Amino acid sequence: MSSESSPSRDKSYTQDWLENILQCYYASQHPDACQDELQVIDWEIKPVEGEGYLSEMLALDVQYNVDKKEERVKLVAKLLPPDPYNRAFVIQTQFDLREIRFYTEVAPAFHDVTHRLLDKDFQPLPIPKHYHALYKEDAESILVMEDLRNKGYSHQNLNKGLTIRQAEVAVDCLAHIHSASIMYQRETKEELCKKFPYLLRREKAEEAFHALFEKGLLLLLKYLDKNQEYLTIKKCLQEYSGNRSKDIFERVLSPSDKMNTLVHCDFWSNNLMFKNEGNDTKCCVIDWQMIMQGKPTVDLGMLITTSLNPQIRRDHEDSIVNAYWNSLLKRLRKLGMKDKDITYTYDDLKLDLKDGKIFGALVMIGSVDIALGDPEREDRVMSLIRDLIADGSL
Template sequence: METPTFSHSDCQKIVSKKLNDDFAIVEVRNSTFDHKNGYLGDHSLLTVTIKRNQCNESHNFFVKTLPTVPSQRQFLLEINGFFKEQRFFTRYLDLLRKHSIKVLDGAIPRCFLVNDETFVFDDLVTKGYTTLPSRVPLDLESVKAALTTFAKLHASCIILEEKKQFRLVDEFEEEVAETFYSDKDLTHTQTMTIPKHMFMEKFLDGLDQQKLFAQPSTKFRNTICHGDPWTKNLMFKFDDRDVKCVMVDFQSYRYCPPGQDVMAFLHLTTDKKLRDEHLDQVLGFYHDELDQNFGKHGLKGLIPRDEFFDSCHYFKQFALLQTLTHFQIVIMSDEIATEVMSDPSVAQFVFFENKYDFVVSSWHRDPIFRKMNLEALDELRLFFENK
């Protein structure tokens, strides 16, 4: 991976936006990470040393660029992911600021520069945030911290709609248009973990229905949803008092009911034991957080509690299927991920073509991969049987 270069003018803009103070640039350094931080972007660290008030100080920034691996770059462009994220951190956030909606402050990273191929964000690691392993289920306190953040994202759009008396999809049609599921033949690349003698027919029908689930609802209130709420798109900060969560990566957001995000998040990041024991509790907690955000802007009852719970029940099938297809990739071991990512031709085949051989190999080599996928299969099978 080549590290992006930044001009003196770029660095001046970046630091000025962060500090809003007088300074002089002393040194600029770019460095790559020792490990891969994500599948649909290249990441590096920008360190700008400045002189302010007669003292030198260094500021770190997280840099995200379009992938250099051709297959990943092409996929991201096909789903319009880079464009969507650009518009989120420019047009959408600008509109929130214009209407004095500050609910997302602290819930997403600050973005200091956006151009044709690059984002420059605040480095959350230096603020004590960390990314948790996707192969370890979140505990209850981390779940609540994440749901607090989801409630802020979802509330931001609904508050904006109430203030502007419009629907986001009317003015942001291209930005919120569903691109991950629409016009895709999911049956070729996403079904290879399902033995033929099991519930293949229902599974294939369910995959076709994902396209419908991902469209704006005509029954439930819609809002901006993250769309890819797995563990690596959340960063947590733990201290003696509480847990805080920041949401990252806005390449897949869509316009749907908040219950879709909430149920997808719970199935992608928790185990069945937590959901069985605490589902109503955490759904109620999320709804209370959502209402509190509305209340700060003099709004109440925009999504009734019963309606929200009904939507969560409705989106359970979507969440179960998304979990199973995502788990073929997002819970692979570090060893296997390194093997895949080190060879662009292998990455192309695993991510975007036929996954069968890869999934079978991972199933036999990796007991955690096998256990988590098997549990997801069993839960989906029971869902279809009960349905």
């Protein structure tokens, strides 16, 4: 290993930086141990491929001495993006603060409530373990987590989309998170947005998603111009520019009068990692930068519209929705909630999901730049739009 790939040209600074991180990591792994001085021996730091513009992700491979033993650990560190414009954007929108607070405040609060209610049957949320977090307003943020790749987790190929099994496991994870947030509100008698004021505000979310959609729509309309076959689709989509799409985002992102959950707000395949263990498939949810309070179908609708290939979506959407609903009810009942207290019904879910799928489609259009130029991804976008037009959703 070499120190030359470190985030700082000053070797001593990087060593101090790593030792500070590893002190936190070691303390979390050995809370009852009397920790001796920890010393980093060697390290390698590499950028994690495929990450977006909202952060810089580094893979840390570190050898260190502690308690007269040599050990090695692989972690990931999430930092502010190096590009000045992207860095300013993340700081202004508080994406980094929100994710750090999720790992250090929201998730532990959910864990405390569900652990008390379930005792021995308690299961941790399906998220990476975090070991260190630092936030300095307008200056610096660091989030250090386990490297899931080192445990056999990986992303599903974007072009292939999720398998049926992966989709079922993903919605079970979603039900796990949603049920924990419902019970937290029930036990504390406090809404999430009041308890955690840094959650993404609805007005800000509407504004951000609307701007994203308008930008992507311009690209998509230019693409549709190239083929007369898409004339009807183009005419339909043009009607969504301006207030019509803005009204949809406002309606979808407004809280429910029956049941609100913690919403990931970017719940699609790129933010899911899977691991196969024999006949079992495990899933872990990452990238918690856009969390807000809202309807559960915001997440469910986005997953269905953005992460399934057309055939699986058409043939198995109902079974995937049923898997989510059954898992949610099962988890709420296990947490002690009576059926009479669950005022949100399956019919409510299906009704809200219509809007959730439109939301997912508009977000997909907003991010259409990652699809254009790739025939498989283009087909997924066009198939979804055709299907939503055909069933009257668009």
